[in-house]
Amino acid sequence: MSTKTDKIDRLSELSAAKEDEHGVSLWTEALRRVRRTPSALVGVGILVIFVLVAIVGPWLVPYSPSELMGINEVRPGVIPGPSAEHWLGYDHNGRDQFSRLIVGARQTLLVGIVSTLIGLTLGALVGGIAGAAAGLGGRIGRAVDSVLMRIVDMLLALPSLLLAVSIAALLGASLTTVMIAVGVVSVPVFARLLRGAMVVQAGSDYVLASTSLGVKRTKIAVSHILPNSLAPVIVQATLTLATAIIEAAALSFLGLGNPDSATPEWGLMLADAQQYLDVRPGLAIFPALGIIITALGFTLLGEAMREALDPKLRK
Amino acid sequence: MPLLDVKDLSVTFSRRGQRTVRAVDGVSFAVEAGEVVGLVGESGCGKSVTSLALMGLLPKQKGVTIGGSAMFGDTDLLQTDERSMRDIRGRDVAMIFQDPLSSLNPVVPIGIQVTEVLTRHRGLTGEAARKEAVELLNRVGIPDPSRRLKEYPHQLSGGMRQRALIAMAVACAPKLLIADEPTTALDVTIQAQILELLRELVRESGTALIMITHDLGVVAGMCDKVNVLYAGRVIESARRKPLFADPRHPYTNGLLGSVPRLDSGKGERLHAIRGSVRDVLPWPDGCAFAPRCDQRVEACVGEPPALVEDIHRHAYRCVNPESRTAEVPS
């Protein structure tokens, strides 16, 4: 064969395949796309800092967050502001505000993660069962789905704050209450989302293809329908982390959180600061900023993931 | 002078971080008044991008570069600004798309969409516009037109929607109609109806038609001249009969051999073209079709083959063309 025809063959091979390269799965592809989105990188940056602070913060802070070191300088109408030693000044009990802010990140992150996990686990469980039953289960399956989804609908119909307040009333005010309340509120969202995605996937051609291959229905549900329905749930979980932190702060603010203010938490700090807004607005501004920036980080990442995972946007 | 004279049209899309794509790479063809010209090719050959460029419908943004000229009378369609283009579109040049549902506004009744065109370009309003709209729908074969005017696109069948779209396109008796895969989304019997309607319109009103399609059968029954596109260039161009009777480019020949025909028996293997449209050589390096071509020779690589024209105005871009098989009917 001549060199020129050789060249053509090489060129066409090049355009067709890179033999030694491994296949790229959709998850890898999505990750690649997230990495290429600037807003996602900003979100990730914020979250990395937040998580680092939450983990190592307590060892870095200059003072103990619970030590009432400046209690003598706090008088009605006077709370000492920032100084060289206390960067953000004291809080209303004379504790170092900067230390409290840093240490509070851990509690805040904990509230966000735990409550999202509660919502995700329960929601995915209910939604997964309902979705699998609706998608594959014939008449009985549809009945199971119907019952589960009506329960979820009832949960959804309750105002979330009312639900949280009732749970708090049942369990008493504590950080655990806040986490459970915020978690339970997000259960219907996850359940509906996963079920909806699964029902759509159950009607797709590749599920029909697997059925016609003779694959068992349970296997189809677990290995085809579920993995292909997870993308929106993962995105929602990221976004829920943001709202959970805000909601938890709101509940703490309403006095449903941990009554013991020795362990700082941003929502609680905000709640405490409200009485001193006219004296030292900084007490409220910094925890509020912390909450907003963290929530923004999760939201940016979540939105970027939504775009990366959306099959409609895929080329 | 031809009605439309497209010279060296090129469209490139470039995006940051990605390879520049030359979707259309120096396409030239002419359309005489009242003539039906076909642009044929498979996905990615640049036929639809060509039509969008002519209509000025390509997004005007960074990364989209349009070159060449398309003289329509005294105006160059490629150089016309958006405002004057809006006047030309619909009045002088109109377009019919593949998917009639997405090219009609779903929340506006058909009648209003048709009268809108009449108001915009012919200044008809009120009862006059309504009457003309009824007349138009009647002309494109929509039964009970005065009632259809009040209906929404989703209430019509696919075939009726395409008819409504054609009615809007011919509302101002344009000199040139561009139809981009007008029957691809339709059933065979409905396709036959629409093709017949287009034939009638061309015959009666003398409108010139550019027919963009992948279906060689549609071309065989409709077009006066045919341009076959591959990887953004015209690789063969001829009048209808010589092209089908005596295809010179191996790609055209391969396409004809790929199509199962009603009048061929079972068991005859189709003459498939190997590879896929992805296996292209970039034009500057030689003939884009070379990697899939059974007739390739050394001269196919190195530089792109030029478009040569024989005495019958049958042009092809190939250094080793198919030999002549039949006596060419003129």
Add this chain to the structure above:
Amino acid sequence: MTETLVEVDDLKVHFPIKRGVFLDRVVGHVKAVDGVDLRIAKGQTYGLVGESGCGKSTLGRALLQLTPPTGGRVNFDGTELTTLPAKQLRSMRRRMQMIFQDPMSSLDPRQNVESILTEGLQAHGLGGDRTERRKIIAKALDAVGLPQWALSRYPHEFSGGQRQRIGIARAVVLNPDLIVADEPVSALDVSIQAQVINLLEELQEELGLTYLVIAHDLAVVRHISDTVGVMYLGALVEEAPSDDIYRTPLHPYTRALMSAVPVPDPEVEDRRERILLAGDLPSPANPPSGCRFHTRCPWAQPTRCGTERPELRVVGTGAHRVACHFVEQIESGEIRPHTVKAEVIADGAGSKDAHGALETALETPGGPGI
């Protein structure tokens, strides 16, 4: 006469139309498939052709019991499928496979090719250990003309034609007897269509497969099939050996369909007689009475056509079956075609009172070459 592999008798698939906010109320039925009989001979190809909404895909799925039939029987190589318990049906599925229209949506985007091809083998406990399975898969890949490195790739990394090859490999890896191919080439480029059609034919010769090919493209069906069945609104209107149906189409609908298919040959196109059908396909939720084609039929008669549903009956020599009361008279020229007024078919509720002025029937041969 060769052995019969599939026998379908009076197969019906009716989908309920439900309305209501709290409790679903059945307000009617879409009769997607309404009484179809057909036989598919071993090692042969049966081509099912019809326009969208005629029920051809539903028929294919009901035959494989992927959509439960409302009535009728499907006998596959001596086994009655409609009454088969779920477990036996599942193991029977190894012998009857399916190829889909859209090669992208019929492949799980999160599975690589190896996993796609192994799934069926695992489901039926075939192929023993991993190395043996890999051997079987490698053979299947080879048979459909895909390279071995495809195994670790995902569907989105292939072109449309290659994806369809993966779908075909998934079906043949189980060594089935029957393959139902639902529009196997309609989503592909012209030059790729030919490759896939050739591949299907080669596989049939090599593996002795029986095909049911479902397509809207008459030329494709005619090219690949031994027997062709034409469907209109849920029922077969004509069935004949592929050559017969092309040479002497008898049913008015088949004639119209045949004349509507564009042929890539200007000589043929200029000479041919076109039968243009008036109007659109009626809704299968509200099909016309009597012969379902009588509303669009240029040969329709005032008697019988509108009231009595024609049975599929043998006409002429043995293998040609037609569902038309007046085949013989049409064939002999005793009944002449007439113009038909298009009936307006609304997409939603069926308004049947409106009659329009679309009048087209027979185009004179040799229309001017524009």
